[in-house]
Amino acid sequence: MNATGAIGIFDSGVGGTSIFKEIHQSLPLESCIYLADSINAPYGQKSKEEIIRLSKKNTELLIKMGCKIIVVACNTATTNAITELRESFNTPIIGIEPAxxxxxxxxxxxxxxxxxxxxxxxxxxxxxxxxxxxxxxxxxxxxxxxxxxxxxxxxxxxxxxxxxxxxxxxxxxxxxxxxxxxxxxxxxxxxxxxxxxxxxxxxxxDSGQAVAQQTKNILATYRALVSKPQNAPKFYTNKDVQLLRHFVPNPEFEVSYLDF
The missing domain is CATH 3.40.50.1860 (Rossmann fold)
Incomplete structure (x- = not known):
């Protein structure tokens, strides 16, 4: 595992930013890359097969971006696709379940x-x-x-x-x-x-703090916690940049449109 890689986070939209905030508070030195798949929100109304397909697409993109660990910041994606994701990728994958x-x-x-x-x-x-x-x-x-x-x-x-x-x-x-x-x-x-x-x-x-703690534990197990500040968090959405910025107003955070 590349210790300086980012923590990859994805959700069916902007909701997973609530999980990002817990992770960022717990691991402020780490870099994060967030994908908001808002064009396909909500996942909760989709079939299991479609949820798995979208979750694999998001995970693959985050790994291509150099992420060292993936956080599935979506209950629906976790409960429907986490097994398939772990079978398909070697990167550690953390899910989120109702508490x-x-x-x-x-x-x-x-x-x-x-x-x-x-x-x-x-x-x-x-x-x-x-x-x-x-x-x-x-x-x-x-x-x-x-x-x-x-x-x-x-x-x-x-x-x-x-x-x-x-x-x-x-x-x-x-x-x-x-x-x-x-x-x-x-x-x-x-x-x-x-x-x-x-x-x-x-x-x-909710499960935010538990997910942040689990992320920290897994990175510690792999000796992949950074000791110096990395790049500022980056956020990507395939729909409305202004909406995503509404949920992450920090001007130091990069918020961009990405067609994925």
Missing amino acids: IKPAALSSQKKIIGILATKGTLSSELFSKTSELYTQDVEVIEVIGKGLVEAIEAGKEYHTETKKLLRSLLAPMLAKEIDYLVLGCSHYPYLIPLLQEILPPEVKII
Whole structure:
């Protein structure tokens, strides 16, 4: 592994920038290359075969760009394609899954909510993880239909988005959940709205910090952590540069259009 290579990150759009921020905070010296496949967002409505194809395309491009490790910053891509990616590439690949385990183990009421895409909730990997940790827990699963599209349109704080969220969360509120698991890397951008809608005792958890820690652990195992600052992070989108810049406003970060 080339220690000075970048950390490659991809998502079905801008949502994975929430994962990038956790990684950058944990590993500030490392260079990162981010791919926002916004032209194909959301992945959650696509077939497993299409998700695998897109995930392979993104991974191959990041490896060609010299990335030393790949972070699949998309729950849907992870739960549907991570096995195929690891079989196809020698580069270490880290995925992201909904944080079911910590929610199930920490819940006092033994009633938790999971907000995720259809692609994640219907995946075999999600089903296996859920069965493993939620045998004595009631799980309220809700497909966040329309949420990724709202965020991809830069409307994460709009009144209509809040109205949609309130409707989606109604079954969870009725059951009085005490944990809400965010099963999509786009959804952390909705936390301000979620906090307005949910009772204050409901804890919201996502997988960002865990992914950052795992990235650090794997690089340490390969002795591939850098000791000096590398190039500034680079972000590429195949759709709307201004939208991606909205989510990574730091002027030192390069944000560009790339046809991929």
